[in-house]
Amino acid sequence: MDEKFKRIAIDNSDTIVAMWLEEINTLKETNYAATMSDELFESTNREFVNVIFTSIKNQGDTQALKDFSEKIINLGWQLSYITDGLQMFTRVTIDYILRQSNQVDSSYISEVLKSVDEWVEPIIRQLVNDYSGSWEHIVSLQRVALQELSAPLIPVVEGITVMPLVGTIDTERAKLIMENLLEGVIKHNSEVVLIDITGVPVVDTMVAHHIIQAAEAVRLVGATCILVGIRPEIAQTIVNLGIDLEKFPTKSSLKKGFTSALEITNRKIVNLEEKNEAIEKFIGSIHGE
Structure with a gap:
């Protein structure tokens, strides 16, 4: 100026x-x-x-x-x-x-x-x-x-890990999911991986294809993949699209998926009160003899 x-x-x-x-x-x-x-x-x-x-x-x-x-x-x-x-x-x-x-x-x-x-x-x-x-x-x-944060793999108990997915899954994110799954399975020595899609708003052919690929990759490294969070509308969409998800287990909720994961790893959830009663009866039967 x-x-x-x-x-x-x-x-x-x-x-x-x-x-x-x-x-x-x-x-x-x-x-x-x-x-x-x-x-x-x-x-x-x-x-x-x-x-x-x-x-x-x-x-x-x-x-x-x-x-x-x-x-x-x-x-x-x-x-x-x-x-x-x-x-x-x-x-x-x-x-x-x-x-x-x-x-x-x-x-x-x-x-x-x-x-x-x-x-x-x-x-x-x-x-x-x-x-x-x-x-x-x-x-x-x-x-x-x-x-x-988009594809975290969380170890829950020994041999069981969970990957909660939230939001839309595109090609770039699917690649990240695959990488994190394989690295996490090996790192945590996982026997079962639960992929939770409760927070995924839309499951179309592309999303299902990516999930199947991820499950196959997990199987190839010696672990089992369980898909959880199958809501009724998603189940109907999968059927209408003719998507084949028979190659790995599916559950409607994370709770049911975790129960299956325990069974696969030869464990189960036990009610402590019932367990204590059974022990007391067993001890009582021994003393009675």
Whole structure:
């Protein structure tokens, strides 16, 4: 920005800030700000405009811009908040500078427009780049976290593990399920694996195919796979689609599947009270002899 215009903006920053705050308050009803409290919206706007003036005073210092873009992401506000705010700031600043001069010729107006644009444009570019970079980083971290949670294999008791599945199963997730199953079966020395699809909303041909592949892979490494969580609507869908699930056991609930897993591993659930009564009777019979 031309130094004379820069000096006008800095010397009259309080007035420009007040004008800008009045303008940007019109954004309060937008999606990214409607749910925010008035206090948070106002404090964030003041921080925003302070960042703008800090950038003009300390050209080349981008840390304040980066910190502010990260804050906007954490608040869940859209990128349009930044672009709208800077456009309003440009408009307000140009309007104020023009009103401070008696010159109205086109060359002076063109000079003001060019100078303010040369000041604001790098700020827009820096904020957009920082916002995009921070957003991509957060999305990447979330994707990794979701992958870690999307197909967990949980050891329940010795030789029995459970894989609860929740949400839609696509090709990428099916590959992750397969990998986790095989690694987990070997790691935990599992004899039986329960795949719980209670939380899977839709079981179509593709999903069933992936599950069958996973079950076959488990069988090849020496373990048994039991599919649990077969709801009535899913059972009907499987029948209508002609999907063959006869190669491995299926149960309607995790409880029934776990009971089957115990039987496969030569164990069963025993009622302690009944067991104690049986022991007492046995001891009594011995004493009676």
